[in-house]
Amino acid sequence: MVQVPQARPRRVDLVFARPRPAESIAIALAEAAFGYRYAAVGESWSCTAAVAAPNPEVAVLDAIAAVCAGRSESERFRFVVNLSCGSPLWRYAGQISEAASDWWIGRPDHADRSLMAAAVARVHNAIPEQSVPLPSPRAVDGGRVTVASDGSVRQRHAGFGWLASSGDYGLAGYRSSSRRVGSQPVLVAELRAIGAAVCALPRHHLTVLSDSQLAIAMVNRWKRGEPAMPADYPAEEPDREHCLHAARRRIYVERDRIELRWVHGHPGDPLNEGADGLARLGSRYRRGDADLDEDEYHRRAAGIAQAFAAEFRRVTSVPA
Template sequence: MVPLPRARPKPVDLVYARPRPPETIAIAVAAADFGYRYAAVGELRCWSGFVATTGKDTALLDAIDRIRSEHGKHLRMRFLVNLPTTSPVWGRAHSIWWIERPDTADQHLFDAAVEQLRQAPPAPAAPLTVDLEPVTVATDGSVRGEHAGFAWLTCTAYYGMAGYRSVPKIVGKQPVLVAELLAIGDAVRELTRRHLSIVSDSQDAVAVVQRWKRGHDVMPIDYPAGGFLQAARQQIRAERDRIDVRWAPGHRGEPLNEGADTLARLASRYRRGDRDLDVGEYGRRAQGIAEGFAAEFRRTTPIFLPHRRSARDPHRRRDHPLTQQTTPD
């Protein structure tokens, strides 16, 4: 007869591994010149800094990445943020870090982060030296109901584009004007240290930028106080001597204008979630559009001086959270 198996007693010196408790860190952000300031307060230490980005959601993700890089990406972290339920940031949690709203027990940390941010001096608006060759850039926006996009394209095929949610709470009552101004503001923010000849097919956007250059505070109707256009207005005012903006009629076959229009429509389609646009196809189409229209511009423009490409990849594709709310809430 086979004896029945018997359980062995647990060794008294055996201790099972337990996950290390996460560190709780509260983060607050506020719009500043050319980007966002952030302050973070944890149980052991504090952080603060500035990120040059276009939306509150992107600023929070950039701040989280900096804190994890400095504090240790292998550590478990619980970040407290104050964002609306619809923010795409809520879908960015990982196995060793995640995002929550502050509860009653954690409210003191979030209040401390807000206070630290309030007391921090604002970053001064200091225009960079203009020492690179001038560039021509066309800008455009595209609004498809609640889905919108903006884009800009230079004569050297360097481009920027982004899709975002366009609802009155985010953009106010003039969504088309906001999209056009976002394109101009993003081009000015990205194409630093050079004179810009900006071409837009929106007379209203050109008029607003001209008023910004003269120091006026005009904004699209009901545009939110913390939106990206507030920082764009300040930068355009501070760097007005390097910025020329003019109107050109749209859909008349001008290559750069048509290229910017096509990129903006592509960004709004990608934001809408069109099935034929996965991440790879989105990037391939954008690069092909930028190269094709810029080459046509160089071919058809009688007087064209070649420009140096940026040290970065001249083909830039972006789709970030303003861009997913972007701009900003």
């Protein structure tokens, strides 16, 4: 029996794809008058620059975008940053890395100590900026909103509130002392209200109504890029939240969408009266008034906001 020849498949050498090696880059931040300076240090190169960012997390992402824009598209990067463990960036680091194809963010480990030390040294030795750079672009496409802000100080307890024509609102209470807020607690409460409104209403052109001429003057200084603060307000420290430092940076970055307008205190303007009611409610709740449990606190806040915002819309819709 003759054996029939069988075709043999061609031998193919299989080579599995390997990910391109990633370069580790350490990023260190330092606060500047208008935002942050940063230093990015890799294994064979480094750079320093400044970004107009409202908080460290945005500054890190702006720095990463600048580094990636200046490098080859074929490169891959592993960025390590010295943000605190409590930074909100770490909650979203996985999602951010999934959205980016060529880089990711991580906490520095033992092998990154020399890179991080070099980045920290470089950012602190950088020459201070001589001029204020243009802010990072921020989209503003949500329409115009009028918002009133107010603060309330009751000895050791303070509160602030804001109320928008859209019906959005916010309030909070906190412990007030010279060590925590300096020697102008009323001004601090007013500024915290304005900062909270700006943060809570992004992408809108805001007309902010305030009955505090001192607060309006301070915010206008922030819009010009000045590092001004109320008297004796504590300096920003790592791993500590100082609301006005973050508010100052954010207001500078987003200054083009913020207009300030002074109004007489308690003139019967619905938004101003509503913001005052929210601020006093916040300070009362922080003080621990017996008639304000958590449910009642939220119920009253929602009622104040709904009633005064509706009255504002009614009044402003009536022809003069």
